[in-house]
Amino acid sequence: MAVMIDSRTLAGKPVGNLAGPSLGIFVKTGAKVEVLSELPPDFIEIKVLDMAGQPTGWVTDDAVDKNAGELPPVDGATLASVAVTHADAFGVNGHFLIAYAHMRSGFKPSGFPGGEQGPFGLSAVEWAYYGARDDLGIELPAEALNEWRSQSLVSAARLMVVQNMLTEAAGRAPSWAEVALALMCGPAAVAAAIKAPASKVTDLVAADAAGVDAASIAARFSEFVDGQTAAGAAEKIAVKLQASADVTRALVQALVPDDGSGSSTVNDSNDQASTGAVTGTGKLIDISDTDLDALARVAKSEVGHFGQYGQDQLEGGLAAVVDTIFNRVAHVAFPGSIQRVIDQKKQFSAINPLGTWSKLPVAGPAIFDIVRGHVEARAGGKASIIKSGLNFLNPFISSASAMNDWGKFVVAHAVAKFGNEARHDVHFHGTRPGGGQPGEYVLKRGGQSFQFGPDGQPEAPAVAGASTGTFTATGTSQAATIQARLIENALAEWNFFEQGNRQETDDPQFRRIGTYWQSVGQDFDGRSLIPGSKPGTMVNPPWSAAFISYIVRISGGGDRFQYAQAHAIYVQDFVAGRPGGLYEAMRPEHYAPQPGDLVHAGREGAKRFDFDAAREAFKADKRYASHSDLVIEVDLNKGVAITIGGNVSETVAKKRLKLNGDGTLKTRSDSVGVLPWIAVLRCVG
Known part of the structure; x- marks a missing residue:
């Protein structure tokens, strides 16, 4: 066979x-x-x-x-590296995720009694349920069910949803075994069985409970649930899950913070080279004047008419919308900046047909002053008016599907309500089932900054060092070699962005991006907007190549580098053999990158390009989507290279890339297959 x-x-x-x-x-x-x-x-x-x-x-x-009876197990270390990355994205325990997969399958992708798929043992019913939830941002076709990387992503999202629902229903933090049982039978059934100890857990399963494949539970999990109460099933699970946790512990402990995909940023919080950074725990939300404008416009669009029900309803409604946005920025499942949260699709009704907040009418002075006052009060230590709430809705106009999916829950567990319920013009604020909590965060506005917990309660003032408010905070390296100058200048820009904690729209960072653009002859900055690829959308022009061009120019690249606003242009110039060039284009499978080098990979339609494919595509079109970062450190003992790049998560950020034993870059991968590196540019000095 x-x-x-x-x-x-x-x-x-x-x-x-x-x-x-x-x-x-x-x-x-x-x-x-x-x-x-x-x-x-x-x-x-x-x-x-x-x-x-x-x-x-x-x-x-x-x-x-042609010689196998079934697929061999997925390599544990590879599976763990991807699973831990997905766990970080959804704020769940990566060790639990990989231990559960090991308990379910031994990392084998086939051979389940109930017809499940992949090392996580997901059924088609579970796959369809989580793929259809628009709040999770997972869009995977049915045929991707048997791809283990896709399974890892869905399993991390599923763990977040089920764990949070079980915690809410049970009224306490569950054990690992109880969470595993909830993944099998549904959180509602497990919580009910915990509260009714004599009940058999399978008797309490609801067919629509968090995507549970109720019809197949007996076939899939008979060794744990046959005739068992929740306590009995959890006891059986605990024995096997503990054994898997012991087996996989070394896999998790051996991991660097990412899977080598080049997407994870490294936040070196112990690096004191930067001045002016706000010290605190979690996400820094630094509210610029543009952010304030955006907050006022969207809040007005949602509740600006609540003044007819009293000033308290207007002020409360506006504050609740603003605090919802803050909570989302601090939450792992939402975009990481105020304006991107506001522009997220299908979230704020007035923006849906426009595509961006900037097309909303400007908020009048009365509304703007209320929003500004609330923002400044929050930065001064005022508690969130909605605690950790992530969602709000008007139940009288919401769709039946939204109400059944999460609206009824939010109404029943609302933490705040503003408007007029009698007139069916009201917002209930709370968090949908499985939504989880924001992370800790610091709110900063001007000279004020305050640390908040996940529940939106103030903890302590955040401390700011000396201001970095001028461009002189970076300077230009005077090191003897161009490699050293490249590295020192890149680190200076990283420090100017407060080690990746400041965004492209922040002040003065947005103006510094304008300087990068000047190095390639353009007059954009970090707040510029240009038409996006979809009609009616506006986006910030990608500035990562302008960043690299700026670093090379101020480091003494002279006429040995083709400064450009697209990475492909200067890379392919070296591929073609630029005489006397600052770099040589090397095939990544044959050359180990060194500090001062540039690593280059395709994006979007070019993400599977290798050296030859990129060269041919550039010959035809003179373009392809790509990204490059500057190598600043190589640690062969740890098997990693550290890079700095621009426009990485809308900031200047570090990445940690995995290396093979010979120092070459490990290939990246996604749910479909391998993502090659295109080239390494070797700095010849």
């Missing part, structure tokens, strides 16, 4: 070196097949044994393992 090791659509018999016409039958990874015939070197004919009718057709030879 053979097994599919990559998903394919069956085709007719090949002609020459070309595949035959599509038969429209999609065969998933892990499917058992029989090899019927072969057309060397590229094609084989198969019969799909575990599909209805056992269809036959042709696929490429590399899609089938």
Whole structure:
């Protein structure tokens, strides 16, 4: 028996070196097949044994393992690195996530009694439920269910939802075993069984409880739940889960903070090189004048008419909208800046048809003064008027699906209410089931800053050092070598952005981005807006290549570098062999990056480009989407390279990239497959 090791659509018999016409039958990874015939070197004919009718057709030879009975286990270290990254994104325990996968499958992607898929053992019902929740931002097709990286992402989101719902329903923090049981049977059933100790947990399962596949529980989890109360099931789970936790502990402890994808920022909070940073715990929300304008406009659009019900209803309604935005900025599941939270799709009704807050009418003086007063009071230590609330709605005009999904819960557990309920013009504030809490955060406005807990309660004033309010905080390196100057100048810009804690729209950082743009002959800054790719949208022009160009220019690059607003332009200039160039273009699989070098990868439609594909694409179009970062440190003992780049999460930030044993960059990956590096530019000095 053979097994599919990559998903394919069956085709007719090949002609020459070309595949035959599509038969429209999609065969998933892990499917058992029989090899019927072969057309060397590229094609084989198969019969799909575990599909209805056992269809036959042709696929490429590399899609089938002709000698395997089932897929081998996923490498534990690789799976753990991805799972921990996804756990961080959703604010859940990465060790639990990887231990649960090990308990469920031993990291095997197939062979479940209930027909589940992947090392996390997800069913199609669970996959569809979490993919359909617009609040989680997960958009994965049904066929991605058997891709283990996609499973890791969905499992992290699922853990956040189920754990928070169980905590809410049970009225206490649950144990690991209880959370695992809730993933199997649903949080409502487990909470009910905890409160009624004699009840069998499976008798309390609701078919619509957080995507639980109620029909298959007995087949999938019989060893834990057959005839068991919640306590009995949790006891059985605890034994096996503890064993898996022990096995996987070393995998988790060995990890650096990211999976090598180049997307994780490194916040070196012990680095005291920067002055003027606000010291506090969690997200720094520094409210600029533009942020204040945005807050006033969106708050007016939502509740500006509440004044007809009294000044207290107007002030409370405006403050509640503002505090909702603050909470979202501080929450891992929402964008990390005020304006991006406001512009998030399907969140604020008046913005939906416009695309951006900047198209809303300006708030009048009365509304603006209320919002400004509340913002300044919050930065001075005033508690959130809605505690940790993330959502609000008017139940009289919300859709039936929204009400059933989360609206009824928010109304029943509202932490605040403003407007006039009798006139059906009211907002109930709270958090939808499974929404979790914001992280700790610091609110800063002007010279005031205060530390807040996840519940929006003030903890202590945040301390600010000397101001960085002028561009002289960076300066230009006078080091002897250009490699050293590149590194020192990049670190200076990182410090100017307070180690990644300041955003592109903050003051004075937005003006510093204007300086980067000047290095490539443009007059944008960090608050500039240009038309986006979708009609009616406005976006900040990407400035990462302008940042690299600026660093090279002030470090003495002279005419040895083609300064450009797109990375592909200067990279392909070196690929073509620029005479006397500052850099040489190296194939990343053959060269280990060094401090002062640039690492370069494709984005969007070019994210799977390697050295040759990028070169050919550039020859045709003179462009492709890409990003580059400057290597500032290489640690072969830890197997990592540290880089600094611009426009990384809307700031100047560090990344930690994994290295192979020979010092070359590890390839990145996503739910579909490998994401190659395009090139490493070697600084020749």
